[in-house]
Amino acid sequence: MTAKAVSGHRALAAAALLGALLPLAFAPFHLYPVAFILAAVLFLLWEGCSPRRAALISFVFGFAAFAAGCYWLYISIYGFGGAPIPVVVLLMLGGFVLQGLYLAVAGYLAGNLRVESRALRWCFLWPAAFTFVEWLRTWVFFGFPWLGLGYGQIDGPLRGWAPVIGIHGVSLVTLIIAGSLLTLIRGSRNDRLVAGLALAVVGTTSIALYDREWTVAAEDELRVGLAQGSIPQDRKWLPEQLRPTLQLYGKLTFTDADLDLVVWPEVAVPAVADRVQGYLDALDEQARERGLQLYLGILTRDADSGQYRNSLIGLGQSRAEYHKRHLVPFGEFFPVPDFARRWMRSAGLPSQDTLAGERAQPPLPVGSHSMAPSICYEDAFGTEQLDFLPEASLLMNVSNDAWFGDSIAPHQHLQIAQMRSLEAGRPMLRTTNTGITAFIGADGRIVARSEQFEIDVLRASVRPHTGSTPYMRTGNWVVIVLCLCLIGFGGYLTRR
Structure with a gap:
């Protein structure tokens, strides 16, 4: 299944369903494996798409995710703020559209990173594009850091990465796992070897970091x-x-x-x-x-x-x-x-x-x-x-x-x-x-x-x-520079 196979409105409906399910990865549901599955399917929907098509799919995904995960904004705006219904609708739709546009940027970047290797695309380049945009939406236009993928891993096996590379680093590792799982299912033999190696490195490092104490x-x-x-x-x-x-x-x-x-x-x-x-x-x-x-x-x-x-x-x-x-x-x-x-x-x-x-x-x-x-x-x-x-x-x-x-x-x-x-x-x-x-x-x-x-x-x-902790000394810059390097490398290979 790709966006070409699931054409037209069905691909957009699938993206909306994926987004609506994303809040299950976070509290109070704590179903952290959902993030791996949904991200992998989103990558599959991106496969074979033009940049504009991937951006549209991502916009629908982001809009649905925040509409489902941040519906509670209406309680403060209308229930306690007393804003008129048209103002409530305008503010909430505007907020969800903005969050969808952030994700559209990720899709557009992914659509432009058309390297031949699926393992490189799915395991590294597309996770980097998604993570970079997740970081952008924490500060561009005032910032709204809710529903960062890494938050869902606070009780999961990736939690040990947080003191080392922070929330966005955990998001990146989450997406690398998602891309690797997709590659194991849909990639070539060589692609599966790369994905298996990526999962092995992530898995052993996660075990080593899981209960590591950095402070006294x-x-x-x-x-x-x-x-x-x-x-x-x-x-x-x-x-x-x-x-x-x-x-x-x-x-x-x-x-x-x-x-x-x-x-x-x-x-x-x-x-x-x-x-x-x-x-x-x-x-x-x-x-x-x-x-x-x-x-x-x-x-x-x-x-x-x-x-x-x-x-x-x-x-x-x-x-x-x-x-x-x-x-x-x-x-x-x-x-x-x-x-x-x-x-x-x-x-x-x-x-x-x-x-x-x-x-x-x-x-x-x-x-x-x-x-x-x-x-x-x-x-x-x-x-x-x-x-x-x-x-x-x-x-x-x-x-x-x-x-x-x-x-x-x-x-x-x-x-x-x-x-x-x-x-x-x-x-x-x-x-x-x-x-x-x-x-x-x-x-x-x-x-x-x-x-x-x-x-x-x-x-x-x-x-x-x-x-x-290591994160205390470096902040987000290690992860963001890594993402930019991967995106730049992917762009270079695409245009070579």
């Missing part, structure tokens, strides 16, 4: 509590809800006298800091008396511009601040012309830009250690946490996945956080408003987790980690 646990432990207030999103910002929210988080913080650190979720305090300064001062004093370090999410106001910032502030043993650097487009800032912003204001829609924090910010202290902070989906951008490493010995993410209700989004987000821990060889403290709050080990495995939509203080003893 400290001798001391931190007793940590992660507060999950589970405030319904539709009530969080009601004026009458402010006092009960403050009382609840205060109670969750100080009921256990044995904790060294307590972390509240993103904007756990639904107010601007200068409006609740008395409450914050009281928290600070009480935390100091108990020898406690407290970090809480709150809005702060920039003194110069007057704009709001999405912030983490530290109280108690150390006073510190972190301001969110990577803002959510159409959520925290609106890249639209002035006339559109005026219309949004007149329609009662959010239109005010949040101020992004500076790129260079110090890690947050906790005792003799420090933490690499991230807010919301900042933890989806793996290289951004490298700014704090190797100095930071812990990772910390605060989020509010209540925006997406009881959908698959919180599970996907937790899986992304697991990858960040695995890449850095650092435990992560992850607290969210309605779940899934979790302690993640330095090996990327979940140590403890809360139930969703329950009030809880998740407690655990955590050992900070020091040292560096």
Whole structure:
């Protein structure tokens, strides 16, 4: 079967089905072998296609994958954002079309890499093209790193590659396996020998890396509590809800006298800091008396511009601040012309830009250690946490996945956080408003987790980690340069 054999609309229907099945490779389904199968069939659909035809097939695949895997965007845009239906449809279709266009670029590249050897195409060149485009979509046009193929391997046999070559490296290895399996089935004798060798190298290396420890646990432990207030999103910002929210988080913080650190979720305090300064001062004093370090999410106001910032502030043993650097487009800032912003204001829609924090910010202290902070989906951008490493010995993410209700989004987000821990060889403290709050080990495995939509203080003893993983030193550049070299080599052979 190729796109020529499955001609016309049937090939596009097959691509749509493949894309719609892709979310099964990720949390909460965890069917990681699905990624190998779907990628192999996609490569088969590319076979024999013109660049434009391969691009169209890939566009349909990408559109369907993100429509099925990120349907939950409508919950935040419509359910909580209150946007009119036409705006919801426009934003969601626009987002899915954009993601489809990224994949179309991968298909177009693959269609231009028409070397004679199937093993070279399927095992190396096409995986490189796909991986390169996956990297592009993490930063071009604001970036949206969801559904990177490597995330599905967090519980699979390829997990050991993450501390060495990162998420995109895991994606590349996933695609090499997919291409090799296809070559074993459809390739010539010589092609099958190459594919078998590729699988042997990947397999033995995966075994060697599987439980390799790159960082070292400290001798001391931190007793940590992660507060999950589970405030319904539709009530969080009601004026009458402010006092009960403050009382609840205060109670969750100080009921256990044995904790060294307590972390509240993103904007756990639904107010601007200068409006609740008395409450914050009281928290600070009480935390100091108990020898406690407290970090809480709150809005702060920039003194110069007057704009709001999405912030983490530290109280108690150390006073510190972190301001969110990577803002959510159409959520925290609106890249639209002035006339559109005026219309949004007149329609009662959010239109005010949040101020992004500076790129260079110090890690947050906790005792003799420090933490690499991230807010919301900042933890989806793996290289951004490298700014704090190797100095930071812990990772910390605060989020509010209540925006997406009881959908698959919180599970996907937790899986992304697991990858960040695995890449850095650092435990992560992850607290969210309605779940899934979790302690993640330095090996990327979940140590403890809360139930969703329950009030809880998740407690655990955590050992900070020091040292560096190979990925921490090189970031994505090893994989991206390798992909570019393979694409360039394939282009050279095609035109020779």
